[in-house]
Amino acid sequence: MKPQFTNVGIVGTGAMGRGIAQIAAQAGSQVQLFDTQADASSAAQKSIFSQWDRLGEKGRLDSTQITENKARLNCAHTLQDLAGCDLVIEAIVERLDVKAKLFAELEDIVAPLAVLATNTSSLSVTAIAAKLKHPGRFAGYHFFNPVPLMKVVEVIAGLKTDASACTRLADYAKQMGHTPVAAQDTPGFIVNHAGRGYGTEALRIVSEGVADFATIDRILKDQIGFKLGPFELMDLTALDVSHPVMESVYHQYYEEPRYRPSVITAQRLAGGMLGRKTGEGFYRYVDGAAQITPEPPVPEVADMPPVWVSPRAARRAELLILLKNLGAKIETGASPSPTALTLVAPLGFDITTVAVVERLDPARTVGIDMLVDDAASKRRVLATNPATRPDMRAAAHSLMARDGKAVSVIRDSGGFVSQRVVSTIVNIASDICQQGICSPADLETAVTLGLGYPLGPLAMGNLYGPTNVLEVLFNMQTVYGDPRYRPSPWLRRRGAIGLSLLHVEE
């Protein structure tokens, strides 16, 4: 198949430029590499060649393909050498002035119909194009690292971008084996915007002393199915990359509280505890392996008290079956007997508030997170309140671990860990839909491919129930009085009428 663009120029041959050049040549385009740093483009060419040789050894490319690919990948000596390109993709330093200057030069070099694209991850496409004579042919083309493996690309329309330029870039993405998603030019585009919920909410939970890093990572992996916990992920991407993204999206949205970064990462960044690459981040690394403190042991409880479950518990019927299966002595009275362990299962509210509102003895009250179906979860999460007696805490922990399932006991917070993080992710995604930044379908694709979440954020909201998510947010807003938990009107409307979040309006 003839590629959408025959001659492609890549300016900036670092990590991103190399990856883009590789897949462009594999798609059948003639590719020219240009970099201002001496020998950078030849080093990039060499590295891509050895990449292809490795793919050959693994049997993914045959020798003819390798020879043809190599013949298509060449170095340019000056920017002027890109004159014959019908597409130039820029992956240079992330500075608005430098990128704007480059494109001003390029537009006088290439033919009038050539398309110009930037791989910026944080700058405004519209701002880069502001001084161009022909901004209609200029778009964002945001790939992810490592490009050959991360199969999604955001095609970003600036205010003056012609739709035809985006269509051609999207078609070309498919020819390169990638999935294009269409985004409006807004801070963080889709992926870096949708990704704000996971780390920032987890950091907020830590900052409140509710649970430590490792516990939060365990809970989100075991209950929700994330491949990496938020702190493992931050250690992998490194704080010198992720903290500036958090700050940039927050400030570009004029200090919108939903995206508020954390002093925890600011301080760790300043202290050089960046993550894996510096040997210490949230975890310490020895020979590449994270040093993880073992979980606290399950307490031995000789005399298990009877259990009483609040009539207002979420998933109450399932909770009662679970308790029965665990061999608990279940009380059925209207209120707990004087010795009963009292279980509550709120959505969004903290255990303290529930004990006060339901007139329960806080010393015997323990909360359990029932947002997630117990059968679908590898971990149960309990929360104490400041008055919970140690014997009641131990009894609840021991009872819930009877069948061997992992149990975490955290401190009181509105919304446990999974409720808080899931609701924040769904709320931010809903706001992306509300702003019309992309279609709900592209949002789901971008997040699953770009962030590796087990589900798209809207499908995640559907799984746990839009009404439940809404309830968590409403109640957390009450507990914290913090506008960051204000539900997006897009979510509120759907939650209120119990509509699927993937429902597309006529």
Ligand code: NAI
């Ligand atoms: P890098 O630092 O590995 O490579 C940048 C290359 O551009 C260097 O070889 C440098 O010599 C060259 N360069 C700098 N100014 C230049 C100019 N005026 N003309 C020609 N070449 C110039 O950077 P990386 O990581 O490849 O990122 C490049 C761009 O891609 C940035 O805009 C970044 O925001 C964006 N990006 C980076 C991602 C990542 O994970 N690293 C992900 C998505 C986008």
